[in-house]
Amino acid sequence: MRISVQEEDFDLGAEVKKISGNPRIGAVASFVGLVRDVEMTLEHYPGMTERAITKIVEEAKARWQVMDCTVIHRFGALKPNDQIVLVAVASSHRGDAFAACEFIMDYLKTQAPFWKKEQTAEGTRWVEAKTSDDKAADRWEERKPDAV
Amino acid sequence: MKLKVRYFASLREKIGKDAEEIELPAEVSTIAALRAHLRARGGAWAEALAESRLLRTALNQDMAQPAAELKAGDEVAFFPPVTGG
Numbered sequence: 001m002r003i004s005v006q007e008e009d010f011d012l013g014a015e016v017k018k019i020s021g022n023p024r025i026g027a028v029a030s031f032v033g034l035v036r037d038v039e040m041t042l043e044h045y046p047g048m049t050e051r052a053i054t055k056i057v058e059e060a061k062a063r064w065q066v067m068d069c070t071v072i073h074r075f076g077a078l079k080p081n082d083q084i085v086l087v088a089v090a091s092s093h094r095g096d097a098f099a100a101c102e103f104i105m106d107y108l109k110t111q112a113p114f115w116k117k118e119q120t121a122e123g124t125r126w127v128e129a130k131t132s133d134d135k136a137a138d139r140w141e142e143r144k145p146d147a148v
Numbered sequence: 149m150k151l152k153v154r155y156f157a158s159l160r161e162k163i164g165k166d167a168e169e170i171e172l173p174a175e176v177s178t179i180a181a182l183r184a185h186l187r188a189r190g191g192a193w194a195e196a197l198a199e200s201r202l203l204r205t206a207l208n209q210d211m212a213q214p215a216a217e218l219k220a221g222d223e224v225a226f227f228p229p230v231t232g233g
Contacts, residue, residue: 033233042232043157045225048209055210073232085233105233111211113225114232115157126158129229 001069003053005044007076010086019068019090029097030088031105035078038118040127042075042084045113049073056107060089063103064096071104073114103140109133149174149220153182156227159203162196172218179205180214182224197226204229 002018016028053071060066068090078084087104091097116127154167176185183205187197197203206225207216218224 044232045154045156045206045209045227048206048225051209052211109233110230112232113156113206113227113230115228116231117157126228127231129231133233 001057002071003050003057004070004072005046005049005053006072006074009074009083010072012083012086012088015070015072015086016088019070019088022067022090024092025067025090026092027094027097028088028090029094029101030086031101032083033085033105035080035082035084037080038120039077039079040116040118041077043115043117044073044075048113052112053108056104056111059107060100060104064100065091065093066096066100067091069100069104071108073108073112075114106133106136106140110137149218151218151220151222151224153186154223154225156225158228159196159226163192177218178214179207179212179216179218179224182218183214183226202229203227 012030012032016030020028053073057069057071066089070086070088072086074084085108087101089097089101091100110133118125118127149172151170151172152167153170155163155165160166172182172185176182183197187194203226205212205214208223
């Protein structure tokens with residue numbers, strides 16, 4: 001399991017390869033989030049960020065068969081189309097890999113202390129949290145592994 | 149009791165401070181009480197920490213509820229709902 005909060009970009013192919021070595025792994029599901037439309041700066045809470053992501057990944061491991069996992073989240077100045085976040089999950093089967101990947105992403109949106117500040121022609125503005133993100137995380141409360 | 153308070157994102161900008169060491173009177177023993185204590189500074193503090201404003205809090209770098217109890221040496225953080233990912 002690797003969790004990294006960093007300014008540098010990442011390479012999806014290289015990261016997937018790193019967690020695919022075990023011959024019992026039959027599936028790797030990955031998600032990459034990109035900056036949409038405008039330049040932005042991402043602030044975070046060093047220390048708590050890594051801790052919050054670790055807790056989310058531990059919860060995913062308790063719910064699904066996760067053999068390895070990498071989460072990378074960038075901070076600092078980012079431009080449209082830049083990669084912001086990577087979640088990659090390796091498992092024996094695709095069902096667990098897909099579900100754990102989506103779960104980690106949904107919880108990261110509401111639990112990991114990052115804040116986006118957009119730079120537009122009119123000036124800068126802090127992005128408001130969306131209630132749809134809370135709902136996306138909440139629905140997992142009713143979806144324990146047995147129900148998947 | 150002495151503890152550390154941290155502020156992030158739009159809240160940090162509004163009050164013009166990112167962290168402070170604070171000595172609290174004995175009756176300020178929860179996160180909610182600390183918020184009210186800081187709000188009583190008035191001005192930008194009263195506005196940024198107003199009860200109507202939706203803020204999240206962390207205690208020793210874990211998400212925490214307003215009723216969470218404080219002890220000496222704790223690190224408390226106030227911030228707006230998160231927007232990463």
